[in-house]
Amino acid sequence: MEVVQLEDQGIGNELQRTFDWMADRYLEQTKHVSRHLYPRWMEEVMSAIREFQPRTVADVGCGPGYLLEKLARAVPDAQVVGVDYASRMLEHVPDTIPTVHQSLAEWSEDDDTAYDVTAMTFVLRDQPDPVTALTQLRRRLVRSGHLVLLETHTPEGWRRRGFDLYFHRWVPMWGDMHWTHDWPGSRDDAPYRRLSETHRRWAEACPLPDAFYAAGFRHAAQFRPSSDVVMLWVADNEP
Numbered sequence: 001m002e003v004v005q006l007e008d009q010g011i012g013n014e015l016q017r018t019f020d021w022m023a024d025r026y027l028e029q030t031k032h033v034s035r036h037l038y039p040r041w042m043e044e045v046m047s048a049i050r051e052f053q054p055r056t057v058a059d060v061g062c063g064p065g066y067l068l069e070k071l072a073r074a075v076p077d078a079q080v081v082g083v084d085y086a087s088r089m090l091e092h093v094p095d096t097i098p099t100v101h102q103s104l105a106e107w108s109e110d111d112d113t114a115y116d117v118t119a120m121t122f123v124l125r126d127q128p129d130p131v132t133a134l135t136q137l138r139r140r141l142v143r144s145g146h147l148v149l150l151e152t153h154t155p156e157g158w159r160r161r162g163f164d165l166y167f168h169r170w171v172p173m174w175g176d177m178h179w180t181h182d183w184p185g186s187r188d189d190a191p192y193r194r195l196s197e198t199h200r201r202w203a204e205a206c207p208l209p210d211a212f213y214a215a216g217f218r219h220a221a222q223f224r225p226s227s228d229v230v231m232l233w234v235a236d237n238e239p
């Protein structure tokens with residue numbers, strides 16, 4: 001099966017530094033950028049995870065831990081862990097929730113726990129090779145395990161134009177002026193300019209669902225219509 005790869009921009013370390021820099025403001029700004037839909041989307045991710053009644057859940061690229069906190073409350077008997085390579089993001093995760101300061105690639109090599117569910121929200125689009133990232137996530141699943149994936153999506157139909165204006169004009173401009181005006185790097189690399197660029201690449205090359213199958217998942221289902229601005233997928237390790 002042929003899978004379209006996103007271009008490798010060699011952005012690994014640079015991206016990590018950007019997220020470290022963003023850590024203190026990430027959650028508040030993400031809620032704004034999502035027009036306050038972020039909590040509802042996370043609620044949907046949580047419902048999808050809860051369906052499986054997991055005993056072990058890993059949230060990979062957990063950021064400051066919004067989903068982790070909700071999960072720890074919603075599935076109190078489960079062992080929940082957050083993984084992220086940006087240490088300043090992990091500082092925001094409550095001490096009661098275990099975290100691992102590693103990249104996905106490093107974490108995927110560990111053999112200690114196999115997870116009933118791995119979650120990944122707003123992370124895959126930034127990975128240089130989605131198939132490799134999905135293969136790494138699958139490696140840490142039990143045989144009957146599931147991946148719950150949330151990612152941005154350029155809507156089809158009438159919402160497309162408004163979405164493009166918002167994401168590719170308004171957000172980079174507003175980001176420069178209000179959210180990241182103190183960004184120390186070049187304007188071209190400023191976080192909301194980068195977000196727009198990443199999003200454009202993802203929209204052009206989005207490799208789902210083929211990438212799930214190329215990574216060895218046996219079944220994948222999408223849970224949101226193509227007119228939406230985010231996509232929610234559940235991929236099963238076994239049918």
Ligand SMILES: C[S@@+](CC[C@H](N)C(=O)[O-])C[C@H]1O[C@@H](n2cnc3c(N)ncnc32)[C@H](O)[C@@H]1O
Pocket residue numbers: 015016019020030060061062063064066083084085086089102103104105120121122123126127
């Ligand atoms: C856009 S934020 C998403 C945070 C959170 N999942 C959410 O939905 O709000 C991306 C997060 O993934 C982390 N990340 C990106 N690529 C990663 C990788 N290869 N390994 C570990 N963490 C990664 C970043 O440090 C950042 O905290």
